[in-house]
Amino acid sequence: MIINDVLNEALQLYKPSQEEEKHLMDLANKIIHRAEKYSPNYKSILKITLEGSLAKKTWIRGREEVDIFVHFDSMIPREEMEEQIVELGFKILKDLDGKPRLMYADHPYVEGRINNVVVNIVACYYVTPPNWLSATDRTPYHTRYIIEKMKPEIGDHIRLMKAFMVGCGVYGAEIKVRGFSGYLTELLMLNYGDFIKTIEAISKWKPPIIIDIEKYYDSIDEVLKLFLNQPLIVIDPVDKHRNVASAVSEQKLSELILASRLFLESPSIKFFKPKPPIIRLSSIRRKVGKRKLIGVVFKLSRWKPPDVLWGELRKSEEAVKRTLERLGFRVYRSDSWTDEEKTCIILCEINNDKLPYTRLHQGPPVYHPNSLEFIKKWKDNPEREAGPWIEDSRLYVLRVESVVDVKKLLKKEIEEGRVALAKGLIEDIKKGKITTSIENLMRNRKLRSFIYEFVEASLPFI
Amino acid sequence: MIINDVLNEALQLYKPSQEEEKHLMDLANKIIHRAEKYSPNYKSILKITLEGSLAKKTWIRGREEVDIFVHFDSMIPREEMEEQIVELGFKILKDLDGKPRLMYADHPYVEGRINNVVVNIVACYYVTPPNWLSATDRTPYHTRYIIEKMKPEIGDHIRLMKAFMVGCGVYGAEIKVRGFSGYLTELLMLNYGDFIKTIEAISKWKPPIIIDIEKYYDSIDEVLKLFLNQPLIVIDPVDKHRNVASAVSEQKLSELILASRLFLESPSIKFFKPKPPIIRLSSIRRKVGKRKLIGVVFKLSRWKPPDVLWGELRKSEEAVKRTLERLGFRVYRSDSWTDEEKTCIILCEINNDKLPYTRLHQGPPVYHPNSLEFIKKWKDNPEREAGPWIEDSRLYVLRVESVVDVKKLLKKEIEEGRVALAKGLIEDIKKGKITTSIENLMRNRKLRSFIYEFVEASLPFI
Numbered sequence: 001m002i003i004n005d006v007l008n009e010a011l012q013l014y015k016p017s018q019e020e021e022k023h024l025m026d027l028a029n030k031i032i033h034r035a036e037k038y039s040p041n042y043k044s045i046l047k048i049t050l051e052g053s054l055a056k057k058t059w060i061r062g063r064e065e066v067d068i069f070v071h072f073d074s075m076i077p078r079e080e081m082e083e084q085i086v087e088l089g090f091k092i093l094k095d096l097d098g099k100p101r102l103m104y105a106d107h108p109y110v111e112g113r114i115n116n117v118v119v120n121i122v123a124c125y126y127v128t129p130p131n132w133l134s135a136t137d138r139t140p141y142h143t144r145y146i147i148e149k150m151k152p153e154i155g156d157h158i159r160l161m162k163a164f165m166v167g168c169g170v171y172g173a174e175i176k177v178r179g180f181s182g183y184l185t186e187l188l189m190l191n192y193g194d195f196i197k198t199i200e201a202i203s204k205w206k207p208p209i210i211i212d213i214e215k216y217y218d219s220i221d222e223v224l225k226l227f228l229n230q231p232l233i234v235i236d237p238v239d240k241h242r243n244v245a246s247a248v249s250e251q252k253l254s255e256l257i258l259a260s261r262l263f264l265e266s267p268s269i270k271f272f273k274p275k276p277p278i279i280r281l282s283s284i285r286r287k288v289g290k291r292k293l294i295g296v297v298f299k300l301s302r303w304k305p306p307d308v309l310w311g312e313l314r315k316s317e318e319a320v321k322r323t324l325e326r327l328g329f330r331v332y333r334s335d336s337w338t339d340e341e342k343t344c345i346i347l348c349e350i351n352n353d354k355l356p357y358t359r360l361h362q363g364p365p366v367y368h369p370n371s372l373e374f375i376k377k378w379k380d381n382p383e384r385e386a387g388p389w390i391e392d393s394r395l396y397v398l399r400v401e402s403v404v405d406v407k408k409l410l411k412k413e414i415e416e417g418r419v420a421l422a423k424g425l426i427e428d429i430k431k432g433k434i435t436t437s438i439e440n441l442m443r444n445r446k447l448r449s450f451i452y453e454f455v456e457a458s459l460p461f462i
Numbered sequence: 463m464i465i466n467d468v469l470n471e472a473l474q475l476y477k478p479s480q481e482e483e484k485h486l487m488d489l490a491n492k493i494i495h496r497a498e499k500y501s502p503n504y505k506s507i508l509k510i511t512l513e514g515s516l517a518k519k520t521w522i523r524g525r526e527e528v529d530i531f532v533h534f535d536s537m538i539p540r541e542e543m544e545e546q547i548v549e550l551g552f553k554i555l556k557d558l559d560g561k562p563r564l565m566y567a568d569h570p571y572v573e574g575r576i577n578n579v580v581v582n583i584v585a586c587y588y589v590t591p592p593n594w595l596s597a598t599d600r601t602p603y604h605t606r607y608i609i610e611k612m613k614p615e616i617g618d619h620i621r622l623m624k625a626f627m628v629g630c631g632v633y634g635a636e637i638k639v640r641g642f643s644g645y646l647t648e649l650l651m652l653n654y655g656d657f658i659k660t661i662e663a664i665s666k667w668k669p670p671i672i673i674d675i676e677k678y679y680d681s682i683d684e685v686l687k688l689f690l691n692q693p694l695i696v697i698d699p700v701d702k703h704r705n706v707a708s709a710v711s712e713q714k715l716s717e718l719i720l721a722s723r724l725f726l727e728s729p730s731i732k733f734f735k736p737k738p739p740i741i742r743l744s745s746i747r748r749k750v751g752k753r754k755l756i757g758v759v760f761k762l763s764r765w766k767p768p769d770v771l772w773g774e775l776r777k778s779e780e781a782v783k784r785t786l787e788r789l790g791f792r793v794y795r796s797d798s799w800t801d802e803e804k805t806c807i808i809l810c811e812i813n814n815d816k817l818p819y820t821r822l823h824q825g826p827p828v829y830h831p832n833s834l835e836f837i838k839k840w841k842d843n844p845e846r847e848a849g850p851w852i853e854d855s856r857l858y859v860l861r862v863e864s865v866v867d868v869k870k871l872l873k874k875e876i877e878e879g880r881v882a883l884a885k886g887l888i889e890d891i892k893k894g895k896i897t898t899s900i901e902n903l904m905r906n907r908k909l910r911s912f913i914y915e916f917v918e919a920s921l922p923f924i
Contacts, residue, residue: 029793204830231855235547249697254855258828258837265834275709290819290845291860332860333821333851349848349860351820356813360794366720367668375720375924385753386811386919389795393669393693393716398794398811398919400752457848457860 005159009193010272014060014163015156015250018353024054028066029112034092035068035121042084044076053182056150059160066119071126071141074133082160083132084110085123094122103305121357130239141238146186161185164199167272167306168461170252170261175310180256187213187234187244192357201262202407207231207253211345216240259461271461274336277449281442287455288438292353294406296320296346296414298432305338312422316429317346319420322397324348327409328355333457337450344428345447347454354437358385363395368424371395407434465729469622469657471730472536472734476522476625477618486516488527489576495749497530497583504546508539508588513605515644517588518612525628528581533588536595544570545600548586554583568597592701603700605923608648610752619657625649625663629734631922637772640711642718645775647695649675649706665722669693669715678702721923733923739911743904749917750900756868756901758808758876760894766886768802774884775800778891779808781882782872786810789871790817795919799912806890807909809916815898818868820847825857833857869896 016024025238034131039045052067060404070088072081086102089110093100098112098119105118109122124136132138150158162185165171173181180188190212212235217223227243228232231250236242263271300309313336321334330351338344363374378384378397387397403409411434413419421429435441442448476485490512501507532550534543548564551572555562557839560574562580571584586598594600612620624647627633635643642650653673654660672685674697679685689695689705693712698704725733761770775798783796791814795826800806825836840846840859849859865871873896875881883891899905904910 060602073518106796170488212610242712250854251852254828254852256850258833258857261828261834262837289847292818330818330822332820333858351818356754356792358794358813360792366716366723372723373722379924386795386917387922389919390713390716390720391795392712395720396795455848459851462841462850 003196006267006272007138010160010163010268011156013272014062014065016059016061017441020061020064021057022066022118024059024066024117027117027119028054028068031066031068031092031096031119031121034095035070035088038088038091039070041188044073044090045070045088046073047071051122051139052064054122055143056146057155057184058162058182058186060159060162060166063162064117066114066117067139068119068121069136070121070123071140072123074127074415078107078134079121081125085121086110089121093119097417100133103304104308107137132239138236138238138242142183142236145237146183146190149152149190150186154189156188156200158189160195161198162250163272164195164263165256165273167270168255169258169274170259170460173247175307175314177252178247179252180248181244184234184248187211187237199260199263202257203264205253205257205432207250208233210287211235214240249384253295255459258459260406262461272386274460277451277452279445279448284442284448284452284455285438287311287327287452291455292350292436292443293438293455294324294348294350294353294431294434294436295408296410296432296434297345297441297444298428299423300338300342300344300405301428303341308424309338309340310336312320312424313344313346314424315420315422319422320346321348323410323413323419324350324406327406328359333454334452335454337447339446343444344425345441345450347441347451349454352405353406355406355409356403357401357404358398359397359401361395361397363388365393365395366369368388409437410434466729468566468729468734471731472622472625473618475734476524477525477621478521478523482523482526486521486526486528486579486776488528488726491555493528493530493558493581493583494688497532497550497884499811500550500553501532504550505924506535506543506546507532508535509604510532510914511603511757513584517605518608518648519617520608520624520644520648522621522624524630525624526579528576528579528881529601530581530583530783531598532583533602534585536587536589536593538765540569540596543587545810547583548572548726551583555808556579560572561912567767567772571598592703594701600700600704604645604698607699607794608645608652609653612648616651616656619660620648620651622657623651623660626721626725629716629732629736629923630717631736632718632721635709637776639714639767640709640715642710643706646696646706646710649673649699661722661725664719665726667694667715667719670695672725673697674700689809707710712758717921720921724923736922737913739810739905741910741914742908746904746910746914746917749914753917754787754812755900755903755917756810756812756872756896756898757895758872758891758896759903759906760806760887760890762800762804762806763890771800771802771806772798772884774886775806775808777882777884778887781884783810785881786812786868787874787877789868789875790821790870795916799909799913801908805908806887807903807912809903811916812868815862815868817868817871819863819866822859823859823861825850825859827855828857829855830841836873842905869898872896 012201012208032048035048049069051069054066092098093112096114098114100110100112103109103111112119122136125133129135159273170179172179178381191213192201210233212230214237216235232245232248235243236244315335317334319332324331332349332350338348364370374395375388378388383400385398385400388395497510505563511531513531516528548570550561555574558576560576562572562574565571565573565795574581584598589595589599632641641791650660653675654663670693670697676699677788679695694707694710694715696706698706764793779796779798783793786793794811796810798808826832837850840850845862847860847862850857
């Protein structure tokens with residue numbers, strides 16, 4: 001059957017070999033060994049464990065990560081735990097030549113890279129449910145839950161599902177993606193049974209979707225009331241008050257639904273393979289043609305963890321978009337990109353790069369005290385083109401638009417602080433550049449692929 | 463006091479002299495005499511009376527009208543009454559060289575013009591309230607009510623009020639204006655007492671406004687429930703179920719409120735004097751400048767009464783405006799004009815005379831059965847510029863706009879019947895011309911003044 005051929009091919013691509021597994025487990029053991037060597041120096045450290053996809057044997061090739069958890073006594077204050085995990089993490093990763101870097105999710109952890117494998121050294125409190133003290137305390141319970149419930153033959157199906165999500169661009173709970181986490185994917189598989197059943201179920205999803213594996217709740221209404229306005233609700237088997245899918249955006253959820261429908265209609269390996277990036281200048285130029293883009297390009301004055309940076313970027317993108325709409329432009333689409341080191345861009349496609357020569361300006365209703373002032377202000381105003389006239393009960397004038405160029409207009413709004421940019425980026429954006437020239441943008445080679453994807457705006461699986 | 467100087471000057475302008483009054487009364491008597499001569503031929507005609515402003519002595523110079531009412535027995539069927547009034551009206555007016563013309567309001571009447579004075583010969587049923595059989599039956603009661611209630615000194619105040627409304631462009635209940643009728647103006651004056659008190663009261667109006675001179679109703683709520691969504695409610699003393707102000711548009715009401723506020727702030731004779739029309743081509747050209755207008759100009763294939771024509775014009779204007787908005791243009795303002803004989807124009811000011819090169823096209827939500835079809839339709843479509851992509855739960859594409867010129871777009875919509883034009887004008891409009899060139903419009907000299915007023919868009923009293 002063709003669908004099984006596709007799945008076998010995908011498994012070839014993504015299922016790690018025994019050698020690869022051994023290599024990763026050796027690395028994990030080496031780190032744990034090292035951690036156990038240092039931990040007696042910290043009297044609050046109770047144990048060191050391997051967590052995440054490696055512990056559950058559900059990782060896929062290309063997404064290898066070693067998650068080492070350091071369990072602290074629940075009596076130690078938060079700040080001390082944070083200090084100690086940073087110190088310990090740096091020591092271990094330096095020993096192993098792992099280029100340690102301080103990261104922040106809900107609390108600090110240390111990330112490194114050894115032989116091109118991402119290593120995370122994370123602190124958690126050693127607690128029993130539901131007495132969570134920090135966001136990472138649940139993770140060991142998640143690992144244990146999946147290992148206990150997972151039938152051996154389901155491992156491949158989880159890997160297929162993760163590979164499918166990677167191929168369709170919806171995998172990852174980080175703010176950059178706002179998609180499906182590994183744990184969430186594993187729960188979906190436990191709930192539906194195998195890859196095809198899961199895809200079939202997803203293809204029929206219509207939000208809101210509720211999945212409550214442990215049947216903690218008796219009624220749908222109860223769940224909906226508790227998790228208001230969340231399109232996908234997957235009750236955490238380890239904590240009935242938590243929605244494992246709370247980070248999933250409506251967009252990524254919809255993309256997965258659509259991908260599932262399309263895959264069932266005509267299964268193909270392309271759903272598992274991201275398209276190669278296109279960076280030929282001529283292709284991009286031809287694609288852009290007469291369309292109107294505006295980009296805000298800026299340099300980061302200091303490094304920050306990707307989740308922080310992407311959060312700030314998305315907020316600023318939304319603010320730029322709203323400002324353009326407020327100024328009178330139609331924003332068809334917007335997106336952001338960053339190399340996560342130095343360069344950022346907020347890019348919008350707009351209907352026009354100039355405003356019309358005139359603008360309708362609404363005044364108060366005639367019976368409002370200010371209406372006489374409005375008339376005085378506009379009667380002999382050189383910016384008046386027509387009016388004041390009355391429509392229904394309101395005064396209107398048609399005024400000259402003194403500045404019509406989108407670049408100048410947006411620049412002024414940013415300079416004068418009328419754009420709700422993320423605080424952490426305001427200064428960098430003010431020093432940045434606003435351009436409507438595709439050539440200016442494409443001088444940065446790394447940006448080209450992003451720009452092509454932006455102007456093509458096609459889903460990876462179509 | 464300055465306000466009294468202004469009012470005295472206005473009275474000089476608008477109050478008819480005794481000679482003028484004698485001349486009009488002579489004309490009225492001549493017509494009544496003639497009518498009485500013919501009426502014995504019609505056995506259902508019971509009496510002939512003079513009604514309206516001449517009977518009430520409340521007309522103003524420049525607005526002279528002689529309203530002759532022919533009272534029919536209530537037993538005669540409607541059609542026969544209509545036939546007879548047309549026959550009688552034509553006979554009388556022909557005798558007096560009055561160029562008779564058949565008009566339709568709620569039922570037919572005959573209009574003529576003798577020595578430049580408008581003469582109306584109108585049929586009504588001779589009935590007692592509230593047994594109205596036709597729309598004109600109330601008129602004799604209106605005349606009688608005003609004459610009875612009007613103190614002699616109030617005549618001048620009514621004339622001032624009418625003159626003020628003429629000067630401010632809000633006088634007249636006809637569809638062209640949708641403003642204040644003579645009877646409505648008289649009732650306002652009875653209610654408030656004199657000109658200044660009336661202006662003061664109006665300057666404080668905030669809709670909904672209720673005036674119930676005869677105190678037919680006990681509560682405001684009762685009135686509001688009966689006359690839903692009407693901004694100005696003036697209960698007819700002659701018929702408690704009728705709002706005398708039902709024809710007043712919110713716009714004209716607002717214009718009068720504003721004019722009253724401005725007049726009280728600085729009284730001036732200009733409120734009583736309409737501005738002279740400007741028809742210098744260079745003024746209009748300079749005023750239009752870079753602004754974008756689109757006009758639909760057409761010839762009438764047959765004459766129709768002004769109220770019918772204006773009703774059709776307004777409906778068609780609204781339809782053109784909506785169509786332009788639907789096509790993606792912003793319509794700042796619209797207006798219509800006709801010489802009421804031959805030529806009509808619907809004119810709109812728009813933000814732009816071309817659409818952007820691309821257009822956002824919304825598809826179904828991903829979980830909708832049609833979403834796969836939408837993708838198939840657009841995937842390799844030559845009109846696709848970008849997409850399909852997903853925002854929230856919906857599919858979108860960016861498509862090429864194949865026609866961008868506003869003239870061509872509107873022409874096609876009209877030709878293919880997608881504009882909700884008034885039925886009586888469809889064929890004439892289809893044969894008409896669509897233009898964005900101000901020069902084309904100004905070839906018609908009579909149109910120039912309308913076009914200047916349209917682009918100036920200023921209230922006559924500002």
